[in-house]
Amino acid sequence: MMQTGFFDWHERFEKLDRNGDPLLKLNQVVDWEMFRQPLEKIRHKERKSNAGARPYDVIRMFKILIIQSLYNLSDDRIEFQILDRISFMRFLGLGLGDRVPDAKTIWLFREQITEAGLIKPLFEKFDVCLRENGFLAQKGQIIDASIVAAPRQRNSREENERIKRGDIPEEWKEAKRRQKDTDARWTKKNGQNYYGYKNHISVDVKHKLIRDYEVTDAAVHDSQVFDQIIDESNSSRDVYADSAYRSEESVKRLKEEGFREHLQRKGCRHRKLTKREQRGNHTRAKTRSRVEHVFGVQAMMAGEMILRTIGIVRARAKIGLRNLAYNINRYSILGATG
Structure with missing residues (x-):
């Protein structure tokens, strides 16, 4: 040999x-x-003895x-x-x-x-590194969210209703409770049902780096975390997002805070989009589509993310680590070509 x-x-x-x-x-x-x-x-915890590895x-x-x-x-x-x-x-x-x-x-x-509670601080620490090395948030920001699947729970309809109310069935034994994700929720998108969480992100237009993120259960509407992830430090006041974020309240709030909204418009049965609105959507989509690169790269490298954890605390950790890993990998590409 x-x-x-x-x-x-x-x-x-x-x-x-x-x-x-x-x-x-x-x-x-x-x-x-x-x-x-x-x-x-x-x-920082002191070792009780020097024994062991x-x-x-x-x-x-x-x-x-x-x-x-x-x-x-x-x-x-x-x-x-x-x-x-x-x-x-x-x-x-x-x-x-x-x-x-x-x-x-x-x-x-x-x-x-x-x-x-270190994962968000680690993410923010690396964002400081990005900015110090010349990768400032520029040319506006894009807000979007993706669904992250969690293992589906085989609960009865009654059990699901109780979980939604925050009432965990008392008859569940401790071992069963540890295996049940009572934080994840169902949502419907494009006619399909999904169970799990949402990764809400803010991406700068120039570098396609994630500047902030929030993790919620999948049932939380995208617009509910809109304010939380807007990056005030971006050199541009332009904010891009799809029609899920558009409401009279969000448009008004962005204007009051000095942002220029570029939120997609959505027609309905009783009010079709005008030709001008359709052209506006097409123009905005060219910039907004850059956020798909972020989700696309994550999927290309790792495939569809399926959580193997239980509960929103661990989901935030896993999703936060994935966002940080994306930024680190993106930085290595930008650094190599910059």
Whole structure:
């Protein structure tokens, strides 16, 4: 049996580089150490003894969560992929003889940063990095939302009605309660029913970077989080959104706050859109369609996101990590071409 030597690995890495390993670009462009200080907060608890294995480095664990989000992998699959793929090993700075975190350790780390409420601050910290490196929010912003599916619950109609009222059935045993997502909700879009959550995002027109986001259950109307995610720091006051966000109240509010609204208009049976309104929709759609690139890239890299977690707190963590991973990956592309 032939042994693999240093030059064999070197040759393999060179081939990866020639074929454009995207993870190499991430390491070249991103200063991962910027995340260390906030992440170290979860390690502040003093160890009771020096016995046992030392905890994994927080930056390495965080980078695992980023590639897990980029490729939409379960905890078990990301463990396997780290063991199997040399590109993942190189990205994480792991050698063949190094310990690899198992699925339970990865799950626990994500739980710890979720409980510490770190994901939104980490997202905001990276946004500061983007701005400091010249990627300011410019040319207006686009507001949109996508549905993120959650595992469908096999509840009776009566149980669903009680859950909507916030009344969890008392007859459910503790084990059953842990498996039931009572925060996710049903919604209908284009004639299809969906169960889960919504990822509401604000994207700047120039760079197509996510500048803010909110996560709600799927039944929350898009317009209800409109104000929360508008980016006041964008160099332009232009705001683009589809017709779901349009109402007399939203148009009035945007005007009062000094924004220029570019919200799509929607006709109905009793009032068809005029030719002028149709042309306006077509013109606005050219800019508004840039937000589809964000959702499209996320789907292209990772496929349709299906949550494997229970409850809105964990859903916010997983979706927030995916938004952050998108921005990090987008930055590596902009940095490489800028």
